Amino acid sequence: MDEDGTITADEFASIIQSALGVPELDVSMLFKEIDADETGKLSYDEFKDFALKHPEYAKLFTTYLELQRYQLDMSEEDDFESPEIKHSPVRKTTVPVSETTPIARNKVCPEGNEEDHSSTSDKKDD
Structure with missing residues (x-):
């Protein structure tokens, strides 16, 4: 969000809460799980690695x-x-x-199986 290439815990919470439409959602534990290097910031690679390991x-x-x-x-x-x-x-x-x-498909044969009904006809034999 601040264009430094990483996402803080607050930024992550804001994104997830906004995306899911649940403003009171606590995502702090999820953030800690994703933050593999424990810097308090998520890099793209950390997020990608977590997503690939936890589909x-x-x-x-x-x-x-x-x-x-x-x-x-x-x-x-x-x-x-x-x-x-x-x-x-x-x-x-x-x-x-x-x-x-x-x-x-047509008015004569609603199911479109005209072949199945070819032996029956409303026409009079000549």
């Missing part, structure tokens, strides 16, 4: 951020729903419809 932290942060985005999306969605929908026992999901419901 579970990246997964943890990613999962946490995805959860926050989901909750934000749901709260924004609630702001736009009518009172009847808000109190309905059936809730909308954020999964796109195309992933859960087959999309009709």
Whole structure:
């Protein structure tokens, strides 16, 4: 943050707290774990080495951020729903419809399997 190539404990806390949206989060123990040379400052190499040795932290942060985005999306969605929908026992999901419901490819054969239904026809035989 101060362009000296390292991050202090306060700078690290500020970055993580801001990124995760949790201002009261105590990251002092994590900082000490990453600060391999115990200088009170993190270099890029220290951070990179820690991240490579402990990929579970990246997964943890990613999962946490995805959860926050989901909750934000749901709260924004609630702001736009009518009172009847808000109190309905059936809730909308954020999964796109195309992933859960087959999309009709044509009006004759909704599943797009025209070959499977070629023996049946609404046409009258001549």
